[in-house]
Amino acid sequence: MEEITYEEIEKEIEDLYKKIEYLYGKANTKSKQRRLFSTICALDKICSEDCLDLNIVSSHLIKKLYMESKFFDYYDDVNYNLEILKELSLVVINTFKDINYPFYKNYKSRDYVPDSDKNNLIYTYFNSFNDQIIDKFIKKAGDNYYLEFSSDLAFEGALYNLPIFKKYIIHLNTANDQNLFYVISAIHEMGHAYEKEIFYGNGEVNLLDMYKETFFYEVSSSFFEYTFINFLNENNYYPKEIKYEYNLFYLELLKNAFKTYSICLNGIDEVNNSYYIKLDNKDKMEEVEKLKEALNYYEKLPNYNDKLSILDSVIYFVGGLLAINLYNKYKDNPKEFMKKFRTFLVNYPRSGVFDSLEVVGITKEELLSSKVLKKELNKFINSSYIKR
Numbered sequence: 001m002e003e004i005t006y007e008e009i010e011k012e013i014e015d016l017y018k019k020i021e022y023l024y025g026k027a028n029t030k031s032k033q034r035r036l037f038s039t040i041c042a043l044d045k046i047c048s049e050d051c052l053d054l055n056i057v058s059s060h061l062i063k064k065l066y067m068e069s070k071f072f073d074y075y076d077d078v079n080y081n082l083e084i085l086k087e088l089s090l091v092v093i094n095t096f097k098d099i100n101y102p103f104y105k106n107y108k109s110r111d112y113v114p115d116s117d118k119n120n121l122i123y124t125y126f127n128s129f130n131d132q133i134i135d136k137f138i139k140k141a142g143d144n145y146y147l148e149f150s151s152d153l154a155f156e157g158a159l160y161n162l163p164i165f166k167k168y169i170i171h172l173n174t175a176n177d178q179n180l181f182y183v184i185s186a187i188h189e190m191g192h193a194y195e196k197e198i199f200y201g202n203g204e205v206n207l208l209d210m211y212k213e214t215f216f217y218e219v220s221s222s223f224f225e226y227t228f229i230n231f232l233n234e235n236n237y238y239p240k241e242i243k244y245e246y247n248l249f250y251l252e253l254l255k256n257a258f259k260t261y262s263i264c265l266n267g268i269d270e271v272n273n274s275y276y277i278k279l280d281n282k283d284k285m286e287e288v289e290k291l292k293e294a295l296n297y298y299e300k301l302p303n304y305n306d307k308l309s310i311l312d313s314v315i316y317f318v319g320g321l322l323a324i325n326l327y328n329k330y331k332d333n334p335k336e337f338m339k340k341f342r343t344f345l346v347n348y349p350r351s352g353v354f355d356s357l358e359v360v361g362i363t364k365e366e367l368l369s370s371k372v373l374k375k376e377l378n379k380f381i382n383s384s385y386i387k388r
C-alpha cells in the first residue's frame with residue numbers, strides 16, 4: 001500500500017470541512033444544521049489532539065457557531081443552583097468523614113485483562129440491560145467498539161459523535177489497556193453515546209447542544225460506569241481489582257466534591273465568564289483547609305490560589321454522586337428504572353435543575369440526607385468484597 005503523508009490527510013480533512021460548511025449553508029432545517037455542526041465539532045476535537053500531530057486550522061463555521069452558542073448559559077445554571085451545590089458537596093465531604101473512610105488502605109492489586117475479555121465484558125454487561133437502545137447501538141458497533149490512537153492522552157477517554165456518518169468514535173488512553181480501568185473508560189464513553197442515541201431516537205437532536213449546558217452532563221456516563229463496577233463485583237469478575245476500582249470511583253467523587261465546594265464558596269464572577277475560577281479568597285479557603293484536616297486527607301484536593309475548571313468540577317461531582325444514587329434505584333427494579341431513566345435523559349436539558357430527578361424517584365432531600373452514599377460507602381468498607 002502506498003504511504004499516505006500528513007499533508008495529504010490534512011488536505012482531505014480541510015476539504016471535508018469545506019464540504020460540511022457548504023452543506024450547512026444549504027441545510028434548510030435546524031436539525032440538519034445541528035447534525036452537521038456536531039460532526040464538524042467532533043472532527044475539530046479529533047484534529048486538535050496533540051498525538052495526531054495534524055496542523056489544521058479550525059473551521060470558520062466552528063468559530064462562528066461557538067461565538068453564537070449559548071454555552072455560557074451553563075454558568076447561569078450553576079449560579080442559579082449555587083446554594084444546593086454547596087450544600088450537597090459539603091454533605092458528601094462530611095459523609096466521608098462520618099464513616100471514617102479508610103483513605104490509606106492499599107488497594108493496589110491490579111488484574112491483567114486480555115483483549116478477548118474486554119469486548120466480552122462489554123457485551124455481557126450491556127446485554128444484561130435488555131434495553132432496546134443498547135441493543136441498537138451494540139448492533140451498530142459490531143466488533144469495532146473503539147479506536148485507539150495514542151498512549152499519551154491527558155484524559156482517559158472521549159466520545160466523538162459523527163452523526164452525518166452515523167458513527168461514534170470512542171478514543172481511549174492506551175496507557176491503561178492492560179487493565180480493567182480501560183474497559184471501565186469504554187463503558188463510561190458508551191454511557192455518553194446512550195444518551196445521544198436517546199436524543200436521536202426521540203427526534204430531539206436539538207437537545208444535543210443544550211444538554212452540554214447543564215451540570216448533568218456526566219450523569220449517564222457515570223451511571224453506566226458505576227453500575228458496571230457493581231456488575232463485575234456481583235458476577236465475581238476480576239475480584240482482585242474490584243476494590244481498587246470502587247476506591248478510585250469514591251475518591252474521584254470526594255475530590256470533585258471538594259472542588260465544587262471551593263468553587264461555590266469563592267463564588268462565580270458573573271461578569272468575567274470563563275472556563276476557570278481562581279480560588280483566591282483566603283478566608284474561604286481556610287474553611288476548605290479545615291475540612292481537609294478533619295479528614296486527614298489531602299491528595300489532589302484544591303488549594304488556595306489554584307485555578308479550577310468550573311465545568312469539569314461540577315459535572316463530575318454531580319455525575320458521581322447521582323451515579324451512586326441512580327444505581328440504587330436501578331438495582332431495585334432494573335426494567336422499570338431504565339424506562340424512567342430514559343424519560344429523565346430526555347427532560348433534564350430543558351430544566352437544568354435537580355427537580356428533574358423526580359421522575360427517577362430521587363429528591364433533593366434524599367440527596368442531602370446522604371442516606372444512599374453512606375450505605376454504599378459503609379458496604380464498601382465493611383465487606384470483604386469478593387462477593388457481597
Ligand SMILES: [Zn+2]
Nearest residue numbers: 188192218221
Ligand atoms: Zn464523561
